[in-house]
Each structure stands twice: as structure tokens, then as C-alpha cells.
Amino acid sequence: MSQIKTANKETIKKAADLIRSGEIVVLPTETVYGLGANALDGQAVAKIFAAKNRPSFNPLITHVSSIEQAETLVDMSVDAKAVAREFWPGPLTLILPRKEEAGVSDLVSAGLETLAVRMPAHPVARELIEEAGVPIAAPSANSSGEPSATTPRHVKDSLGERAPFILAAGSCDVGLESTVLDMSGDVPVVLRPGCVTAEDLKPLLGDVAYDLGKDKGEDVKSPGQLLKHYAPSIPVRLRAVEVKEGEALLAFGSLKFMGVEGGGAAKDLPDHALRNLSEASDLHEAAANLFTMLRDLDVPENTGIAVMDIPDTGVGIAINDRLSRAAQGR
Ligand code: AMP
Numbered sequence: 001m002s003q004i005k006t007a008n009k010e011t012i013k014k015a016a017d018l019i020r021s022g023e024i025v026v027l028p029t030e031t032v033y034g035l036g037a038n039a040l041d042g043q044a045v046a047k048i049f050a051a052k053n054r055p056s057f058n059p060l061i062t063h064v065s066s067i068e069q070a071e072t073l074v075d076m077s078v079d080a081k082a083v084a085r086e087f088w089p090g091p092l093t094l095i096l097p098r099k100e101e102a103g104v105s106d107l108v109s110a111g112l113e114t115l116a117v118r119m120p121a122h123p124v125a126r127e128l129i130e131e132a133g134v135p136i137a138a139p140s141a142n143s144s145g146e147p148s149a150t151t152p153r154h155v156k157d158s159l160g161e162r163a164p165f166i167l168a169a170g171s172c173d174v175g176l177e178s179t180v181l182d183m184s185g186d187v188p189v190v191l192r193p194g195c196v197t198a199e200d201l202k203p204l205l206g207d208v209a210y211d212l213g214k215d216k217g218e219d220v221k222s223p224g225q226l227l228k229h230y231a232p233s234i235p236v237r238l239r240a241v242e243v244k245e246g247e248a249l250l251a252f253g254s255l256k257f258m259g260v261e262g263g264g265a266a267k268d269l270p271d272h273a274l275r276n277l278s279e280a281s282d283l284h285e286a287a288a289n290l291f292t293m294l295r296d297l298d299v300p301e302n303t304g305i306a307v308m309d310i311p312d313t314g315v316g317i318a319i320n321d322r323l324s325r326a327a328q329g330r
């Protein structure tokens, strides 16, 4: 049976025991809920892939509780250390050359010579890693292809009995997966946009390019870029200027001039067909609401989801990345 337990000293200890004994545990982070296992234990890591139905060529992020712990797993250049000092704990994942002797399972990095590492800002995540005494490999706690889970309820809806132990701590502050920054090559590249943006990195690294793997077919740097991702079960239509019959509206900013095909105002749509990511047009608020609202609108009463235009700057780049993948369907 799947158990949801409010995070506290005792339940964190219980979760740490499960991790050490090779089981999988759902943990809260500031980005999204993670499905974690001991990164050093291949059999435990295999359970993550099975529970999520995740293709085994898609590597996982290894979560650490300190920069020192990260240094045991990967080679950290001077730049990488500077970035970690500035942005950790926080929603930034670094891809770095892996240290073979650290003993991280090959399954975690899907056979690549690099490893993705991150120190999460959520205190429960860090306490769990410390208590377990091992690095924790964890992707988002949802079935592969679905939007990431940002509340314990979403985890349960998506994974059911495949998530036997859920450490619950409310909804996630950031609500979008971490920025993935590849620092293993000659120049740093953002492979997945997130709340830490290229502008944020600029003072330390200079201009950082985005390589989001679009229109590249098989030739992508991050295996996750190949996959359809984050998709609700009904069609998603972007940059909508009106709402079509039967569609729900995922709004951003003012609804004043948004109409419904055939007449009527979008603001009068029924509750099951209307969500606003941020009435104040705040991109951080929109990011935090994105996956919850996509799930809210993914109900049988709606035939599709029309999404209003979202500015492609700052965190908007990350939101539009997830939405364009959602629009490709499952
Ligand atoms: P998730 O665990 O669902 O948040 O996804 C982690 C993301 O990081 C995926 O898009 C992976 O493809 C990417 N990733 C993990 N490890 C590596 C790596 N060593 N090199 C490139 N991308 C990676």
C-alpha cells in the first residue's frame, strides 16, 4: 500500500532507512517531487525506472547535501565550484565528468561519462540525504511523459502503488524542474531551462547559450531532450488568441480581451475550464502554478487546453520549453 507521511524527524528517518535498504522513496524538493533511491545501488535505481516506466537511456540527477559530497562524485572545475557556491542549494543541476571510483551506478548516468548533480534547497530533501548517508538519484515522481508532480496528491494520482512511501511537505515552491547546465565541455551550455536563467549565470560564466535540443532529431546532448514530456492527456494549443468550443483556457495576465469562439468572454468560462497562471503576469508565480494547472484542466469536460502567449524571457523560456513539449502530446 502507498503511504503518504508528513515529513518530520521520524518519517525522514524511516525514509532514510528505506533508502539504505535499497527501496525507493518519494521526497519533496523545491523544484518538483522526486522519486529517490540510493545512487550507489544499481538494483535500487532500477526500481525507479520500473516505477516510472522511464526509458533506461534517460539518466537521472544525483542529489547531494553538500558541495563536498558532490566533489566525491564528479570532477569540479574552478568554474563549477564557483557556480555551486553561488547557486547551491538551489534549482540548478550541473553536468560534470563522473568519478568512476565513487561507485555511482551506471544506470544513473545511463552509461554516459558525465553525471548530473544537484544540492536541493528543500530542507527535507537535504536532511534525508544526510540521514541516509548516501547520494540520492531521483527523477520527478510521476509516470514518464506526464507533467512533473508538484504535490503529494499528484504523485499518488500518477504513480499510485508504484510509489510506496511518500514523504509529504506541501506543494513545491519553484514548481518547475531544475535548470540543467552542462559544464563538462569547453563551454557551459544550458540543456534544460529552469528558474536559474542564463542572465543569472552571466556574472560568473559570461554568455551562456541555451541548447534545448529542438529540431535536432537524435543529435541531442541530453537524452531527456529526445522524449516527449510534460504532456496532459488532451491536446495543448499554444499562443491562443481565442478559446475554441470545448477548450479550456490556461491564461497568463489579464483576460480582459480574451474571447470565446462564437461569442462570449473567457473570464466567464466555468471553473473546470479556466485557470490563470498569474493574473499579475509574474513569471515565477506562473512557473509554480504550471503543472498543477495543467493537471486541473486535464479533465473529461475539456477537449483541449488553449494557452495564452507567455513572454520568452527569463523564467518564461523554461515555461515555454515545457509547454512546447506538452503541445507535442504523449
Ligand atoms: P529528471 O530526472 O526527470 O528531472 O530529468 C533529468 C534531466 O537531466 C533529463 O533531461 C536528463 O536527460 C538530463 N541528464 C541527466 N544526466 C545527464 C547527463 N549526464 N548528461 C546530459 N543530460 C543529463
Ligand code: MG
Residues within 6 Å of the ligand: 139, 140, 148
Ligand atoms: Mg521528469
